[in-house]
Amino acid sequence: xxxxxxxxxxxxxxxxxxxxxxxxxxxxxxxxxxxxxxxxxxxxxxxxxxxxxxxxxxxxxxxxxxxxxxxxxxxxxxxxxxxxxxxxxxxxxxxxxxxxxxxxxxxxxxxxxxxxxxxxxxxxxxxxxxxxxxxxxxxxxxxxxxxxxxxxxxxxxxxxxxxxxxxxxxxxxxxxxxxxxxxxxxxxxxxxxxxxxxxxxxxxxxxxxxxxxxxxxxxxxxxxxxxxxxxxxxxxxxxxxxxxxxxxxxxxxxxxxxxxxxxxxxxxxxxxxxxxxxxxxxxxxxxxxxxxxxxxxxxxxxxxxxxxxxxxxxxxxxxxxxxxxxxxxxxxxxxxxxxxxxxxxxxxxxxxxxxxxxxxxxxxxxxxxxxxxxxxxxxxxxxxxxxxxxxxxxxxxxxxxxxxxxxxxxxxxxxxxxxxxxxxxxxxxxxxxxxxxxxxxxxxxxxxxxxxxxxxxxxxxxxxxxxxxxxxxxxxxxxxxxxxxxxxxxxxxxxxxxxxxxxxxxxxxxxx
Numbered sequence: 071x072x073x074x075x076x077x078x079x080x081x082x083x084x085x086x087x088x089x090x091x092x093x094x095x096x097x098x099x100x101x102x103x104x105x106x107x108x109x110x111x112x113x114x115x116x117x118x119x120x121x122x123x124x125x126x127x128x129x130x131x132x133x134x135x136x137x138x139x140x141x142x143x144x145x146x147x148x149x150x151x152x153x154x155x156x157x158x159x160x161x162x163x164x165x166x167x168x169x170x171x172x173x174x175x176x177x178x179x180x181x182x183x184x185x186x187x188x189x190x191x192x193x194x195x196x197x198x199x200x201x202x203x204x205x206x207x208x209x210x211x212x213x214x215x216x217x218x219x220x221x222x223x224x225x226x227x228x229x230x231x232x233x234x235x236x237x238x239x240x241x242x243x244x245x246x247x248x249x250x251x252x253x254x255x256x257x258x259x260x261x262x263x264x265x266x267x268x269x270x271x272x273x274x275x276x277x278x279x280x281x282x283x284x285x286x287x288x289x290x291x292x293x294x295x296x297x298x299x300x301x302x303x304x305x306x307x308x309x310x311x312x313x314x315x316x317x318x319x320x321x322x323x324x325x326x327x328x329x330x331x332x333x334x335x336x337x338x339x340x341x342x343x344x345x346x347x348x349x350x351x352x353x354x355x356x357x358x359x360x361x362x363x364x365x366x367x368x369x370x371x372x373x374x375x376x377x378x379x380x381x382x383x384x385x386x387x388x389x390x391x392x393x394x395x396x397x398x399x400x401x402x403x404x405x406x407x408x409x410x411x412x413x414x415x416x417x418x419x420x421x422x423x424x425x426x427x428x429x430x431x432x433x434x435x436x437x438x439x440x441x442x443x444x445x446x447x448x449x450x451x452x453x454x455x456x457x458x459x460x461x462x463x464x465x466x467x468x469x470x471x472x473x474x475x476x477x478x479x480x481x482x483x484x485x486x487x488x489x490x491x492x493x494x495x496x497x498x499x500x501x502x503x504x505x506x507x508x509x510x511x512x513x514x515x516x517x518x519x520x521x522x523x524x525x526x527x528x529x530x531x532x533x534x535x536x537x538x539x540x541x542x543x544x545x546x547x548x549x550x551x552x553x554x555x556x557x558x559x560x561x562x563x564x565x566x567x568x569x570x571x572x573x574x575x576x577x578x579x580x581x582x
Contacts, residue, residue, distance in 0.1 A: 073220060079398040080236055083252045087240045090248030098433045102174050102413045103328045104247040110337045113329050115257035116250040117338070118345055119399065120321050120406045126260055126349055127396035131357030131376040132369045137299040138292035139358040142350055144309050150346035152313035157339035160317055160483070161326035163490045165335050166576040168327040176323050177418040180489060184497045185567025187422045192501070193482070194418030196508060197320050200478040201411050202448055204319075207475075208404040209234055209452035215397045227453055233401060234449045241408050241445075242438045246328065249405050256402045261349055263392050267380060268352035274383040275363065284362025292358055307542035314483040314548065315476035320410035321403075412440035474515050477544035481507040484552040492559075493570040499559030507551030514543040 094100050108116070133141045164179065173179040176197070181190025213230030224232070241249065275281060285292045296302075316322050329335045353376070360367065360379045367375035380389035416437045421428055428436070485503035489495045564570070 073394070079394070079401075082255075083240055083248075083401075084236075084243075086252050086255075087244035087248040090245060090251065091243040094245050094247060096434055097430050098413075098417070098437060099172070099174060099430075100247075101245040101434045101437055102324065102409065102417075104245070104250060106169065106328055107330050108246075108250055108325075108328045108334070109330055110334045110341075112250050112254050113325065113334055114338045114341055114345065116253035116406075117322060117325050117342075118349075119253035119257040119260070119402045120325075121316055121319075121403070122260070122346070122349060126264060126353050127376055127392065127399065128374045130350060130353050131360070131379075132367075132374055134354040134357030135360050135365075135367060135375040136369060138289070139354050140295065140300045140305075142347075142354050143300075144305055145312075146347045146350040146354070147343070148305070148309035149313045150343035152309060153316060154339045154342040156313060156317045156483070157326070157335075157342065160487055160490065161323075161339065162332075162335050163573075163576075164323070164326040165329055165332075167490075167573055170576055171572060174324070174327065175413055175417045176318075176320075176486070177414065180486070180500070181418070181422070183489065183569060183572050184500060185565060185569060186497055189497065189500065190418050190422055192504065194414045196482065196504065197318070197414055197479070198411060200475045201320055201407060201414075202444075202451070204475045205404060205407045205411065205444070205448040206452040206455065208400055208407070209449055210455060212397060212400050212404070213452070215393075215400070230449060230452055233404075234445050237401060237405050237408060238442050238445045241405050241412075241441045244405075246409060249409060250328075253402050253406070256399055259395055260399060261345075263395055264349060264352045264356075267376075267384065267388075267392060268356060270388065271356060271359070271379060271383045275359075281359035281362050284364065285358065287362070288364070289361045292361065301540060303540035304542075307545055310548075311477050311480050311542060311544040315478075315480035315544075318479040318482040318486070320414055321406035324410050324413065408441050408445050411444045412437045415440045415444065477511060477515065477542070477547070478508070480544050481511055481547055481551055484548055485555045488552065488555050490573060493574070494559055495555060496559045496562045496564050497568060498562045499555045499557075502558040503551045503555030506554040507547040510550055511544065511547040514547065 095105065097105075099105055130141060130145060164173075164176075167173060167179055171179070171182065173182070175194070177190040177193035180193060181187060209230045212233040213226040213228075216224050216229030216233070217226045220229075244252070272278060282293070291298060329338065356379055357375055360375050363379070363382075365375060365378050365382060367373050367378050369375060377389060377393050380392055416433055420436065420440075421433070482504065485495075485500055485507075488503070489500055
């Protein structure tokens, strides 16, 4: 049943990809951004599915099972609101600039503003450095999930390879348009499924009162707000690092360029917090209820609580549908990462360093080849990492990779925001902010001063190393980066090649 759903999803996605290929113009802008024509529903749901996917079914409920439902405050309220604000502050400005000047990537936009090919290359290199292990995370997760789904009939290496080969074929054909359409279906599927699961369990246990009484007896701290794991420092560290990090994720940041109009952008970021709450509230409640209902889940050994709850209180076919859907959701993140990684490679590395006069048609073809190269390289890395790791500790590997990537991307956000709004930022100032924060963060996460030990909880970055006063090192590095950007910009002068006017006088590009 579960494999049937996965195969069905693959075939459906492939069909959508073929339709998208027939509609795609043979240009890089259309392949990477669907010619900037995404409407509100598609833009909102493709961002939604790209970001939230499998975490909804695995990581979030596990955290709620371990520590209580306050994780809704981190992912539901705080991240929903913080990311919506960043979508407005950074994403809307990027949309205006990209629409006026035709930019496709973040590095292209900033490299042009500061008149620096090397800056463009640096931003792409930093982004690909952090994106590569995150693509590996998806491949490891998909391979492990398929192995568990088939009880070992499909081994880890075969599952990871199968999913990767399919994604290469699909992304090469579909481009942004097909991926966005598939993501929209996937996002709607996630919403319907998680609410159906909540209602099904609620009926099976005779109402919310049963779960609440169970929590009062077995984990009364779950009925209180805050305390224990949920310290203010930890909540804010996670919320800020994740929100700022995903804003700079290539697959998310690039969607800031893809909206059809100002109205589409404003509707999308206004609706984002609502959509996030609609997804996370039922998922996290199910995880917390499991504790009160006596469901035993060894989440510290790679087990996920939501499948156990569904197996206990819903029919087998429904539980199979949800778990298979979670694997499909994992792929909805991977395909976007491959497309964005290819665009950063072709636009910001190949084009400025090898062939600046490449034709648009040839660049679009190179982008499709780049998808295959990027995916294959990540697959080799995932087979090495996953192949040496037992299923019981694969979750720990995923956490380490995911946590480091979130914080690494978060270091880009504040210097980029300054560059978008403050004309006094200079090229040396931006270099200092970008490189300085990374130079502290990378050794900081590899050799943390103090590290908090928490159980493995699936595809979720919980291994945030803490330093002074309980705050995560990613926040210290973000502050350090923005201070460096400001101070160095104030003591240096703009280079002759810099052109701050490219980020101003944008209203003319704003017509719907």
